[in-house]
Amino acid sequence: MRAAIAGVAQTRNLRILRIDNAAQGGSSISDAEAPICAVIGAGPAGLFAADALARAGARVVIYEHKASPARKFLMAGRGGLNITHSESLERFISRYGAAAERLAPFIRAWPPQALRGFCAELGETTFVGSSGRVFPASFKASPLLRAWLKRLSRLGVAIATRHAFTGFAESGALRLIGPEGEFIRKFDALVLALGGASWPRLGSDGAWAARLGAQGVRVTPLAAANSGALIEWTAIFRSDFEGEPIKTASLRHGASVARGDVVVTRGGLEGGPVYALSSQLRVATQKYGDTTLSIDLRPDTTLECLARKLSRRPQKQSHANFLRKAGFSKVEIGLLREARRGGLPRDAEMLAALIKNATLPVIGVAGLERAISTAGGVCFEELDDDLMLKKLPGVFVAGEMLDYDAPTGGYLLQAAFATGLAAGRGAARYLGLSPDQPVACPEHDQTGLSPRHSPNGRAPEASNKYSL
Ligand SMILES: Cc1cc2nc3c(=O)[nH]c(=O)nc-3n(C[C@H](O)[C@H](O)[C@H](O)COP(=O)(O)OP(=O)(O)OC[C@H]3O[C@@H](n4cnc5c(N)ncnc54)[C@H](O)[C@@H]3O)c2cc1C
Numbered sequence: 001m002r003a004a005i006a007g008v009a010q011t012r013n014l015r016i017l018r019i020d021n022a023a024q025g026g027s028s029i030s031d032a033e034a035p036i037c038a039v040i041g042a043g044p045a046g047l048f049a050a051d052a053l054a055r056a057g058a059r060v061v062i063y064e065h066k067a068s069p070a071r072k073f074l075m076a077g078r079g080g081l082n083i084t085h086s087e088s089l090e091r092f093i094s095r096y097g098a099a100a101e102r103l104a105p106f107i108r109a110w111p112p113q114a115l116r117g118f119c120a121e122l123g124e125t126t127f128v129g130s131s132g133r134v135f136p137a138s139f140k141a142s143p144l145l146r147a148w149l150k151r152l153s154r155l156g157v158a159i160a161t162r163h164a165f166t167g168f169a170e171s172g173a174l175r176l177i178g179p180e181g182e183f184i185r186k187f188d189a190l191v192l193a194l195g196g197a198s199w200p201r202l203g204s205d206g207a208w209a210a211r212l213g214a215q216g217v218r219v220t221p222l223a224a225a226n227s228g229a230l231i232e233w234t235a236i237f238r239s240d241f242e243g244e245p246i247k248t249a250s251l252r253h254g255a256s257v258a259r260g261d262v263v264v265t266r267g268g269l270e271g272g273p274v275y276a277l278s279s280q281l282r283v284a285t286q287k288y289g290d291t292t293l294s295i296d297l298r299p300d301t302t303l304e305c306l307a308r309k310l311s312r313r314p315q316k317q318s319h320a321n322f323l324r325k326a327g328f329s330k331v332e333i334g335l336l337r338e339a340r341r342g343g344l345p346r347d348a349e350m351l352a353a354l355i356k357n358a359t360l361p362v363i364g365v366a367g368l369e370r371a372i373s374t375a376g377g378v379c380f381e382e383l384d385d386d387l388m389l390k391k392l393p394g395v396f397v398a399g400e401m402l403d404y405d406a407p408t409g410g411y412l413l414q415a416a417f418a419t420g421l422a423a424g425r426g427a428a429r430y431l432g433l434s435p436d437q438p439v440a441c442p443e444h445d446q447t448g449l450s451p452r453h454s455p456n457g458r459a460p461e462a463s464n465k466y467s468l
Contacts, residue, residue, distance in 0.1 A: 163176050
């Protein structure tokens with residue numbers, strides 16, 4: 001049965017179609033020959049699946065339960081939008097750990113250069129930051145998303161916002177709830193791209209896990225990944241330094257070390273190196289109640305060298321003045337005081353040792369409500385090579401719903417795009433359509449992609465905190 005589409009409305013730049021139950025008298029488009037597909041979830045994975053399906057010739061409707069698409073993608077843009085990474089493909093793929101083998105075909109079919117080429121097609125050049133991470137020149141997601149939504153509209157893709165997927169009817173048809181109430185609709189194919197469960201207020205709340213579970217689909221339990229560390233700051237430190245960055249620190253937990261910029265938050269610390277250590281911080285705090293995180297504020301200076309420098313101290317100078325003149329920021333000095341609540345040592349060697357190893361008690365890691373990503377998801381064993389659910393023929397899965405996890409560095413978005421494309425192409429094949437031609441995948445030096453520097457002189461890593 002083909003769906004009936006009625007009630008076209010114009011909302012901002014988006015063409016929103018209201019999908020009415022044919023039984024309610026909506027005007028039919030059954031004269032059109034092309035199969036009609038639903039994509040659930042207007043995040044990067046869903047939008048890219050819809051793009052692929054529409055280019056293959058299907059009619060596509062995206063259902064999104066929020067009032068506007070891609071809220072998490074836009075939020076990622078507030079942190080600079082680290083869209084992918086420039087390291088070698090083999091190394092890139094290895095970042096997905098246990099899921100690397102399963103994701104490899106999708107990433108190889110649509111590698112980081114292809115994502116950069118897609119951004120260029122949408123009018124957004126990308127560049128490689130000093131760490132190899134790739135960013136759009138604007139450091140934002142909104143220009144990309146605007147151009148992409150226009151392209152989808154030109155492809156005839158309809159986006160029905162405020163429409164939630166609530167599960168499957170006994171017939172296997174889709175259950176949806178929109179402003180006019182609940183309705184059931186059958187589509188020729190379906191792509192589920194509902195995201196993980198982190199930052200639920202942006203839309204992806206993980207409620208799909210129980211719904212797919214009810215269909216007998218195995219889902220690895222969803223858990224927070226890439227989380228901030230929870231630290232009980234003193235009230236004064238929190239009020240003075242919340243939101244302040246600490247540049248180029250080296251963090252250590254046990255034998256693991258991660259380096260980069262961190263940000264002080266109300267509840268602790270966030271940023272790439274914290275996220276990198278978050279899973280082991282979680283394990284340690286779950287096991288022992290708390291654990292410690294050591295911070296080296298001057299990882300490029302030896303203890304001896306630092307001690308020598310700090311020994312040239314005028315007798316009467318205060319700690320704060322002395323350290324500020326030695327190049328330490330207010331937040332760094334504050335952090336040292338947090339690590340030594342009894343007072344900073346006057347002895348140069350002891351002070352140098354504290355700067356190289358400021359130890360903070362961690363009481364836990366942020367939960368799903370503030371984590372960057374979600375571990376767990378639909379088990380790959382439940383899917384065929386086109387990402388179709390073996391138990392639900394015609395239903396494809398893409399993006400963070402899948403059971404993969406990766407560190408920050410652009411791997412999460414690359415996987416959302418690559419699996420979105422794979423699911424869209426798989427659905428097209430299932431419908432007997434020729435999957436779209438791959439999006440242009442030019443080599444770096446042929447795209448006009450800018451070289452390894454920031455276009456506006458900003459330090460690239462400073463803009464990528466993943467910590468909003
Ligand atoms: C603060 C933050 C910063 C980040 N920064 C980066 C970064 O710089 N680089 C990077 O690689 N990754 C980053 N990420 C991760 C990245 O944004 C996600 O991995 C990516 O958005 C996942 O894409 P997705 O399409 O699978 O899911 P989502 O983007 O979560 O989209 C899923 C969509 O489905 C909709 N939906 C859910 N349930 C229903 C339902 N029942 N009915 C209808 N619609 C529904 C949701 O509203 C949502 O729009 C960041 C994440 C956060 C939280």
